Amino acid sequence: MTERAGLAPALFFLADGGMSLSDIRDRLEAACARHGRDPSGVTLIAVSKVQPLDRVEAVLAEGHRIFGENRVQEAQGKWPALREEFDGVELHLIGPLQTNKARAAMELFDAIHTVDRPKLAQTIARLAEEMGRCADIFVQVNTGGEDQKAGCHIDEADALVALCRNLKLPPRGLMCIPPVDDAPAPHFAALAKIAERNGLTGLSMGMSGDFEEAIAHGATHVRVGSAIFGDRVPG
Numbered sequence: 001m002t003e004r005a006g007l008a009p010a011l012f013f014l015a016d017g018g019m020s021l022s023d024i025r026d027r028l029e030a031a032c033a034r035h036g037r038d039p040s041g042v043t044l045i046a047v048s049k050v051q052p053l054d055r056v057e058a059v060l061a062e063g064h065r066i067f068g069e070n071r072v073q074e075a076q077g078k079w080p081a082l083r084e085e086f087d088g089v090e091l092h093l094i095g096p097l098q099t100n101k102a103r104a105a106m107e108l109f110d111a112i113h114t115v116d117r118p119k120l121a122q123t124i125a126r127l128a129e130e131m132g133r134c135a136d137i138f139v140q141v142n143t144g145g146e147d148q149k150a151g152c153h154i155d156e157a158d159a160l161v162a163l164c165r166n167l168k169l170p171p172r173g174l175m176c177i178p179p180v181d182d183a184p185a186p187h188f189a190a191l192a193k194i195a196e197r198n199g200l201t202g203l204s205m206g207m208s209g210d211f212e213e214a215i216a217h218g219a220t221h222v223r224v225g226s227a228i229f230g231d232r233v234p235g
Ligand SMILES: *Cc1c(COP(=O)(O)O)cnc(C)c1O
Pocket: 047, 049, 070, 094, 095, 177, 206, 207, 208, 209, 223, 224, 225, 226, 227
């Protein structure tokens, strides 16, 4: 692919076999129609991590405003300038959060999908009180019980939701990332079940390869990266 100025690289890339934002929106709406859901109940988070700036700007220029990033530092380097250029940007943190980066995250993000342990919940609650505002909170559940993956254990989810509520940090919902080698549906169903018994309506689940299935299981926030922007350039 040759580099060109302005929007051209993204358009060239799309012609190159990738999906576009409008294709993904069409698929999202079709999935909602199949499952009797109102598309306004499903937020499309465009996951822009590691993407070249011209691709991100092209999606902003198409009118999309809701983006996801998985690293605080990367987002800090990119989004303050983009926010000056484009109004109404809403940023979601979807990657693991270290306690010592919680303040920076709270300053930058409108939603944090990765609250997965009491200490982080306590830190965010303290910052929220101090700052007089709080991001939307999702409790991340490690539905696959994978050692290397973030998220609270499935058996700890109820207690962590209760703790957040006690800290006046009522979660908007739950989030999961199914193991790459598993069929995602049972993980989506498990997350929906935990949400239901805790009276939570938000479900952050579904990525490029499985967002339609997530919608079938009640996803309210789908996190779609490569299907919108193209493959992430490794390294
Ligand atoms: C990168 C990432 C996504 C998007 O993945 P794609 O497969 O590119 O859609 C979604 N959720 C999380 C937590 C991610 O880190």
